[in-house]
Amino acid sequence: MSLLSITDLHVQYDVPDGVVRAVDGVSFDIEPETIVGVLGESGCGKSTLSKSIVRALPDNGAIRSGEIRFDGRDLSTLNGEAVRQVRWDRIAYVPQSAMGSLDPVCTIEEQLVETITAHRPDTSRRECLDRAGEVLDLVGISPSRLSSYPHELSGGMRQRVLLAMSLLLEPDLIIADEPTTGLDVLIRDKILNDIEMYRDEFGISVLMVSHDIADLVETSDEMIVMYGGKIVEQGPAKTLFDEAVHPYTMGLRGSLPELHDDPEDLIEMKMEPPDLQSPPEGCRFVNKCPFVTEECTVDHPGFVEAKPGVESACYRATEASALREKATTVSWKDD
Numbered sequence: 001m002s003l004l005s006i007t008d009l010h011v012q013y014d015v016p017d018g019v020v021r022a023v024d025g026v027s028f029d030i031e032p033e034t035i036v037g038v039l040g041e042s043g044c045g046k047s048t049l050s051k052s053i054v055r056a057l058p059d060n061g062a063i064r065s066g067e068i069r070f071d072g073r074d075l076s077t078l079n080g081e082a083v084r085q086v087r088w089d090r091i092a093y094v095p096q097s098a099m100g101s102l103d104p105v106c107t108i109e110e111q112l113v114e115t116i117t118a119h120r121p122d123t124s125r126r127e128c129l130d131r132a133g134e135v136l137d138l139v140g141i142s143p144s145r146l147s148s149y150p151h152e153l154s155g156g157m158r159q160r161v162l163l164a165m166s167l168l169l170e171p172d173l174i175i176a177d178e179p180t181t182g183l184d185v186l187i188r189d190k191i192l193n194d195i196e197m198y199r200d201e202f203g204i205s206v207l208m209v210s211h212d213i214a215d216l217v218e219t220s221d222e223m224i225v226m227y228g229g230k231i232v233e234q235g236p237a238k239t240l241f242d243e244a245v246h247p248y249t250m251g252l253r254g255s256l257p258e259l260h261d262d263p264e265d266l267i268e269m270k271m272e273p274p275d276l277q278s279p280p281e282g283c284r285f286v287n288k289c290p291f292v293t294e295e296c297t298v299d300h301p302g303f304v305e306a307k308p309g310v311e312s313a314c315y316r317a318t319e320a321s322a323l324r325e326k327a328t329t330v331s332w333k334d335d
């Protein structure tokens with residue numbers, strides 16, 4: 001049985017002149033001991049999706065329909081107290097900004113101990129301190145840092161403290177939103193290794209959100225590619241990277257400079273997401289796709305399994321290998 005199963009999830013934000021359809025009919029499963037990467041450019045709905053799972057949406061955001069099934073319960077319908085029990089204990093959420101998520105006036109020790117006692121009030125102070133030191137040690141930070149305040153740590157250390165915090169209660173699932181963004185390459189590698197360790201040594205599944213295809217492919221077992229609030233492609237991460245079926249995934253891969261010796265082969269995509277208040281008719285990617293056909297303008301395509309285990313929402317999925325050949329010779333800009 002899947003650890004988490006999301007079915008036809010719709011999440012919207014109310015804004016003064018309408019609604020933003022940030023997550024629009026998303027379905028996927030997370031299996032135990034699996035790292036699932038969620039890939040997409042800024043504004044495609046990745047954070048909204050992860051916040052919906054732990055019910056941490058801002059006040060103007062709401063789950064309009066769909067199911068988020070975890071351990072036999074639909075998280076989308078749980079009340080506040082029931083959600084609090086699941087959050088941290090079973091599903092830990094590591095938000096995007098480490099500085100904004102740590103309390104600047106409390107030491108790391110106070111924050112780690114408080115997280116434990118809020119969920120396990122019977123834990124003794126000694127046990128809390130031992131566990132706090134243990135999780136810091138696991139992410140490569142000396143337990144002597146327990147007495148530090150967040151501003152006394154580097155950005156990379158703060159991010160690792162948050163990841164350590166997510167381990168405190170031994171959850172089944174960790175959701176990490178852009179855990180490596182803005183960090184130097186050594187810290188990034190350390191964090192990606194740690195995420196693999198969570199899966200391999202503790203059997204924890206991880207939903208890792210990123211706009212960086214290289215980070216996700218290095219670490220993830222499965223990958224979900226989002227564009228304009230929808231999943232456009234999902235499947236084994238390495239297969240999607242090497243043999244992308246959806247043109248958007250092809251474009252993301254093709255825009256990685258490190259993969260191309262010849263700059264002529266680089267794909268330059270105009271990085272501007274569609275307006276999710278009035279998304280395009282038809283496929284969400286229609287205005288950017290160089291391979292667009294008449295039917296792409298009418299309806300968003302359903303998923304087809306163009307290769308084993310890969311589901312792609314593209315009318316031209318069966319032509320993917322021919323399109324990949326042409327990908328560097330066509331224009332990816334929509335202006």
Ligand SMILES: Nc1ncnc2c1ncn2[C@@H]1O[C@H](COP(=O)(O)OP(=O)(O)OP(=O)(O)O)[C@@H](O)[C@H]1O
Pocket residue numbers: 013014015020022040041042043044045046047048049058060061276
């Ligand atoms: N509180 C909000 N009110 C209105 N619209 C919002 C709100 N939060 C996000 N949005 C909109 O919802 C859409 C999805 O945003 P979301 O933050 O989920 O995307 P993302 O892929 O995580 O991007 P980023 O990495 O930049 O956060 C965007 O159009 C965004 O402008």
